[in-house]
């Protein structure tokens with residue numbers, strides 16, 4: 001086995017990243033979650049129940065689509081999309097939410113709780129909770145509540161409680177803080193369902209395991225379609241769950257170039273981006289070690305992206321490790337590039353992407369134009385843009401010919 005095959009060790013370390021840095025009250029709680037997850041992970045019953053939901057409820061496998069018009073327009077490498085935007089609830093997050101809620105049920109919990117940024121994790125968790133008959137509390141920054149209004153309504157319709165967070169910058173990091181506090185108050189009847197490959201062990205590897213279905217399907221589908229493996233993979237990176245979901249199956253194929261795209265926002269000035277791996281340094285946030293945008297004291301600094309789901313000062317520990325061993329190249333796309341890509345994909349292919357996914361599309365368009373025509377690029381289109389249309393139309397519509 002290669003170095004990658006052993007990830008992580010029993011303590012949840014990916015090299016020097018990951019682990020579990022916890023208040024004493026949570027040490028045994030996380031250990032218990034790890035044990036329960038390890039138990040069911042290889043259980044045939046659990047895997048079958050989850051797979052059945054993937055097929056009949058989520059609509060998996062999601063297709064791979066060859067974007068002929070966009071490819072011709074860019075004039076270079078062939079562009080393909082793994083269509084996670086077509087999943088029930090409109091993004092990849094349902095893949096791990098169903099896994100987490102099934103685990104909560106097995107553990108005898110009554111309620112699942114979580115933070116949300118763009119609202120996608122909240123909607124996906126509220127959906128899984130409705131389906132599997134669990135109570136659900138979602139913590140969300142007040143800024144994101146305004147920006148992602150349709151998702152707030154969806155969560156409420158689904159029967160979840162949406163709890164506004166007014167601390168700090170009122171965005172994703174503060175919502176995580178609030179959710180941790182709420183979890184500390186009752187770890188018996190609640191399970192904290194973290195929304196990405198972040199947080200203390202076992203969440204980075206557990207959420208990854210639930211997302212690897214994306215890459216497993218993609219590999220088979222791509223070979224069926226083209227006869228060969230893709231030459232390049234691209235995904236946006238917030239915490240890193242959609243990216244690691246696509247990448248995992250291909251990490252050992254060393255000829256494949258893999259790119260994770262972070263948001264460079266308005267500029268690389270402090271507070272104007274969330275390019276964690278490009279601008280950050282190793283540190284600790286929310287119970288794990290990773291690349292982090294931090295001050296001299298190790299406190300996370302405010303970050304920004306037009307895409308709420310990418311707006312986090314840390315990043316998954318496995319991505320931090322993959323950066324150091326240079327298996328994945330972490331690059332950036334700005335707000336402007338993402339918005340351009342949002343309109344381009346909408347108008348050339350008739351696919352409105354999530355603003356998060358638009359960062360991956362933006363980088364892919366640049367890369368495609370530079371590469372020869374016999375090369376291929378497979379992009380994880382992590383979500384659809386329905387949630388973003390009002391915000392985009394109001395803020396950018398005029399610049400793109402909308403009245």
Ligand SMILES: *Cc1c(COP(=O)(O)O)cnc(C)c1O
Nearest residue numbers: 120238239240241242309356383
């Ligand atoms: C949440 C979200 C992301 C960012 O989260 P990752 O864990 O980095 O995947 C990306 N795309 C969409 C559509 C999302 O909802």
